[in-house]
């Protein structure tokens with residue numbers, strides 16, 4: 001396959017890149033290791049509302065992904081799913097990418113929107129947890145309504161733990177366990193959490209950690225939590241949702257010859273080019289001073305990177321900036 005832009009990663013940022021490439025007259029393909037588009041939005045929180053996408057007071061992650069695909073569809077990008085980009089090399093003026101399914105893609109530029117790389121959840125080190133995974137222990141919430149009426153224990157102190165505690169408290173009996181009194185989440189969400197706790201809608205168990213699981217062969221019945229002094233509490237639980245963040249692993253991207261700092265690709269501002277001219281990194285994977293890991297930041301990075309790449313893609317031709325209304329009727 002030969003394209004102008006090869007986009008690695010079909011998360012929200014990669015999807016917006018397919019649209020932006022089309023706007024600039026570039027043919028793109030988007031490759032993702034997952035079997036669906038949407039990256040973290042689809043894999044980790046499809047039903048969670050997002051409040052900080054400009055123009056949408058509140059949009060579910062899955063709906064945002066749908067809209068991004070719809071927005072790009074007028075340019076017909078090629079999606080290659082369920083395959084990892086395993087290698088990237090330079091062949092004359094073109095980049096050559098190969099995937100785990102044997103595809104070879106030649107591209108004039110490469111946009112890496114690989115997020116956290118091949119991601120997976122951090123699992124709590126609890127004896128026997130594997131036997132409950134997929135039955136009583138889940139690292140992401142697929143269908144929120146399936147949890148209605150359950151006794152749910154959520155563990156963690158970040159945005160996912162708090163957002164889900166708030167969201168599920170209206171349909172289930174929720175306990176939130178966190179090892180310290182400080183949360184790493186948006187102030188507004190933390191306030192809401194305390195408000196619901198005061199109203200008795202969320203049971204907050206602070207300064208305790210998960211220490212053991214009890215149940216029959218298949219299903220969880222109780223969770224034991226303990227504090228630093230060894231005091232224990234037992235929480236009746238049908239479902240445990242541990243939200244301890246993602247394991248970040250760039251996998252094969254580590255071998256692409258790019259400058260890497262702690263699992264992130266270092267880029268230059270304002271164009272988000274890596275140390276290799278023609279290879280850009282955008283979205284969560286891109287690192288520079290003051291980086292904010294937000295979807296809207298990734299969208300802006302995409303526009304800057306693709307505008308910068310224009311003359312490389314079109315053999316030195318200068319880009320005359322236009323608003324979208326001048327391009328699309």
Ligand code: FAD
Nearest residue numbers: 009011012013032033039040084085114115160283284295
């Ligand atoms: P990702 O969404 O991580 O997508 C990267 C994709 O690249 C993945 O699908 C992965 O499979 C693929 N990939 C990686 N390596 C390869 C490879 N070698 N070959 C092929 N494919 C590859 N942000 C907000 O702005 N607002 C919020 O409210 C918000 N809430 C959040 C809640 C939770 C629970 C979490 C976990 C995150 C939240 N975020 C939020 C952060 C937001 O999801 C990320 O900033 C966003 O997903 C980054 O998008 P991305 O496209 O850069 O990367």
